[in-house]
Amino acid sequence: MRLPLKNSSPPLAQSRRRDEESFYRQGRAMSMADEVILRIYEAKSRDVGRSIVRIPIRVMKKLGVEPGDYVEIVGRKTAYAQVWPAYPEDEDKDIIRMDGMIRQNAGVGIGDTVKVRRVSLKPAQRVVLAPTEPVRVDPEYLKKQILLGKPVTRGQAIDVPFYGGSIRFVVVQVQPGPAAYVSVDTDVAVREEPVKETELAIPRVTWEDIGDLEEAKQKIRELVELPLRHPELFKHLGIEPPKGILLYGPPGVGKTLLAKAVANEANAYFIAINGPEIMSKYYGESEAKLREIFEEAKKNAPAIIFIDEIDAIAPKREEVTGEVEKRVVAQLLTLMDGLQERGQIVVIGATNRPDAVDPALRRPGRFDREIQIPMPDKRARREILQVHTRNMPLCTSDDVKLGLCAKGDEVDLDRIAEMTHGYTGADIAALAKEAAMSALRKAVAKGLVDLDQETIPPEVLNKLKVGMSDFMEAMKFVQPTVLREVIIEVPEVRWDDIGGYDNIKQELREIVEWPMKYRPYFDELGIEPPKGILLYGPPGVGKTMFAKAVATESGANFIAVRGPEILSKWVGESEKAVREIFKRARMAAPCVVFFDEIDSIAPARGSRLGDSGVTDRIVNQMLAEMDGIGALKNVVVMAATNRPDILDPALLRPGRFDRIIYVPPPDEKARLEIFKVHTKRVKLCDTSAVKEGRCKKEEVVDLEELAKRTEGYTGADIAALVREAAMLALRETIRERASGARPVSRQHFEEALKRIPPSLTKEDIKMYEEVSKRMRRAIVGL
DSSP states (O other): OOOOOGGGSHHHHHHHHHHHHHHHHTTGGGGOOSEEEEEEEEOOGGGTTSOEEEEOHHHHHHHTOOTTOEEEEESSSEEEEEEEEOOGGGTTSOEEEEOHHHHHHHTOOTTOEEEEEEOOOOBOSEEEEEESSOOOOOHHHIIIIIIBTOEEETTOEEEEEETTEEEEEEEEEEESOSEEEBOTTOEEEEOSSOOOHHHHHOOOOOGGGSOSOHHHHHHHIIIIIHHHHOHHHHHHHTOOOOOEEEEEOSTTSSHHHHHHHHHHHTTOEEEEEEGGGGOOSSTTHHHHHHHHHHHHHHHTOSEEEEEETGGGTSBOTTTOOOHHHHHHHHHHHHHHHSSSOOOSEEEEEEESOGGGBOGGGSSTTTSOEEEEOOOOOHHHHHHHHHHHHTTSOBOOHHHHHTTSSOTTOOOOHHHHHHHOTTOOHHHHHHHHHHHHHHHHHHHHHHTSSOTTSSSOOHHHHHHOOBOHHHHHHHHHHOOOGGGTTTOOOOOOOOGGGSOSOHHHHHHHIIIIIHHHHSHHHHHHHTOOOOOEEEEEOSTTSSHHHHHHHHHHHHOOEEEEEEGGGGOOSSTTHHHHHHHHHHHHHHHTOSEEEEEETGGGTOBOTTSOOSTTOHHHHHHHHHHHHHHSSSOOOSEEEEEEESOGGGBOGGGGSTTTSOEEEEOOOOOHHHHHHHHHHHTTTSOBOOHHHHHTTSSOGGGOOOHHHHHHHOTTOOHHHHHHHHHHHHHHHHHHHHHHTOSSOOOBOHHHHHHHHHHSOOSOOHHHHHHHHHHHHHHHHHHHHO
């Protein structure tokens, strides 16, 4: 049996602390390095299994460590060991010698480099080990013969000599964590049952791995970490620590990640239950599995039981027909608040459907606290981006100077954070991965990376950078999770693509863009931006086009709802569809919700356009969503109709549709602008074409004359007119088998004018103007 090192005893630790104090008093601390990078060499056979590493004396002086001190070794994982001087032949090399067990614990191999840091460890109060195969062993033997004076950390593997061979043990718990050394006073315990593979596979997640969520982290620290680490505080205050926490929020915001982090940070025994996996078709088996899990947690207290997707195993009992679900809920209630004392066990549940969880679970004594994990705002998205790109070779201005990146391809995380409205933490992680894949695809396409090589040379890897263009490309493929069911591809329409209507464009900018870009000014003035915009006017004047331009120019998320598509034959489904639309819009704020043809779903109540009165209920639901008890922040509702006279009057008051904008037929000036927009890419017969001899002088197209002659034409009519004139020119080209396309001439427009009459008559225009006057009077009357 191997005996512990003499100079790893607790008295040494005391003398070491005295030495450290004198070390700092002498002023040598200023010359010490925080960390050094060393290359790994294999250990000599005499050092195997002793939990020591050997480094040169000059490096030890640089780190400020003495023989027998503890160091932290950071590779792909983190390991701890005692440090000893290197062998004389290694003194002039920057190397560290460690055995296979330490290499495995650090996740590295021979030839790799690691960071080595000086660390001050406390004596462990309690250490729990578990064998990897069934075995009985005396904990005192382990402590005195194997572990005494050695550093231990949760998840660390230890080989213990056993009948000529060795048995591997895994450290499943260290108090205080995450690392400590075993002293004579340490309570060492050995679990009888072998360690589960899932326990070894739990990833190490720290608070630093979670971007933002500061408020949620603070609450969880108070409710979970504090009671598990310092139960004496709660005993002194005479209060019971919390029994359970319910984390709820949209998918992908970090609920499961928070539970993993708190388990690691609190250094507690962690059991994860994925809701559906405990359900069984056999009578009583599901309840038995739950009892076993709570019993296992009790044996290994302090422990955290994490139930992911808790709504799957604990739904509302009055709404489910299966007996199994009802029994599982009853069993969970009994275990969480039954006659037996639970001890130091905290249950954390996670769900994105808190309303589907049985109400009996959501009371003090069971889930004491409910913590909402919100959608990340701009600042939070910036922090999450930093977490997911910290190991990514991003393009910088220095890389541009070196020619590794194109000019303007420097990554601006602030700009990406601003553009990713509605993205959850999981979406941002996916975005970062997709951006990296985009950079790799480009490198392969350019021949920079040869995938046929066995290994990629370091000099090639150093040239591989992720640029801003890669993130822009990734955003085309990674859409916000909360909008995936309702998101649509909106054609890019800019304000320049809409001819005329300058006053309407300005009004829409003020209502939609300004609250997003200049929110501090609104707050300073103490005013709330308008919530809704109703565009009305004759068909074809460009109401839907304005909505597309708003979606493109504002940079906000955009949900388009075609009125009739939310109508359902099932009672309550239409109202549910409206609720879901607004719920998603709130999650993805800032967001624009556009209702096209709103008159089909929101006519005046009492008109009974539907046999079941469904439109009345939809109007009621819309009124409640737009100006009800629930806040509607950073969500603008846009609607378009050519029948404003039949809309419910309650929708048209301030606080709902604040701005009611009449989109009239275009006047002469607007028609000229529309002609310019639609002929921008058309090959017209103009003065330059005459000079080149492609058409005659009398065939020149005069857009100003066309604008005068097209009174009563809407924007859609003008687009059809230009298209028809171009088709006439194409017919001539094909008929004459010309070598190039003929320019569109005045004659083609003359013919097109005969074929495409105006949509609106003077009577129609007069009628819409009368409606506009009535609407203004009605709004003033409100």
